[in-house]
Amino acid sequence: MNLELKNLHVAYGNVEALHGINLHINMGEIVTILGANGAGKTTTLMSISGLVKPNKGEILFDNQALHSLPSHEIVKRGITQSPEGRRVFGTMSVIENLNLGAFTSQNIKKNTQTLEWIFRLFPRLMERKHQLAGTLSGGEQQMLAIGRALMGNPKILLLDEPSLGLAPILVRSIFSTIKAINDAGVTVILVEQNAKAALKLADRGYVMEVGKIVMEDKASNLLKNPDIQKAYLGGTIK
Structure with a gap:
């Protein structure tokens, strides 16, 4: 059982936000999606949860199409989202x-x-x-x-910027809890501005730029990658 996005295109009106992205999530993983504001990270999560519909491409969960389903049906199939900004x-x-x-x-x-x-x-x-x-x-x-x-009771939990605006001690607590949720058997897809903390927690990562996936690797490799360090981690990690 896994989740796949295949050649996914999403547009808001005449403006295309996702330009044919491909990604896969294996059950049991924590996968982080990195990128600057406007890269398409939130749109990717909203596509998975059915809140925005693709213009082209597929979203498959356990080989069943999600992209044509309403969002409440996607929740029934085991995918839930904690949105950016909390929205309680x-x-x-x-x-x-x-x-x-x-x-x-x-x-x-x-x-x-x-x-x-x-x-x-x-x-x-x-x-x-x-x-x-x-x-x-x-x-x-x-x-x-x-x-x-x-x-x-999700099989996959989508987390959009869970540490945004929180004090460092709370950030550590939230990330520790995400690990506990994953240890309990929930797959996690994590969009997070705190790239260093996200990569330390995740198994794998994707890097997005202007609606495209430009890099995919093990999180440990991304953490050591000089380009990633320069762009997202504030320089070299000692």
Whole structure:
């Protein structure tokens, strides 16, 4: 079972954002997508989750086409997304936000087990479960956004900029939790401006520039690549 994007083209009106990208994700991996703002990283994730539709090309999961399905059907097949900017529902409580993540599941026992697992991953959410999401700190809202995505019991979790705007100590905590989620059997596709942290966590990485994949390699190799160091890692890594 794997996820494949084949010759994927996506346009917003007359402007093409993805120019025929190809990538594959093997089950059990953490794969990071690197690139500057506007490179097409978020569009790639939104294409996988069905929020934008390709003009051309295919998205295949376990050899079944996803690109023609509505987004809620893609969630049912085991792919969920934690969006950039968190996008929690501020006037709803933490527990209400989490329950929304299970909207495609009728299995109450499984939902309860998943919720208990999320509270083990993020004890802060358990402490704040009746608090309005809009009153949480940025780090807590990020935990909530990831937890809400996990309530769909995904096989693949799409994470878009999970460390954005967070203090370094919270960044370390979030990345440690992503590793724990992966260790529990969830495949992770990670879009992240903190390239160094992402590459240290990931198995493989793709580099995007203006809607194209320009490099693919093991994350450890990308971390040592002088071009990647110069472009994304602030110079040589000692």
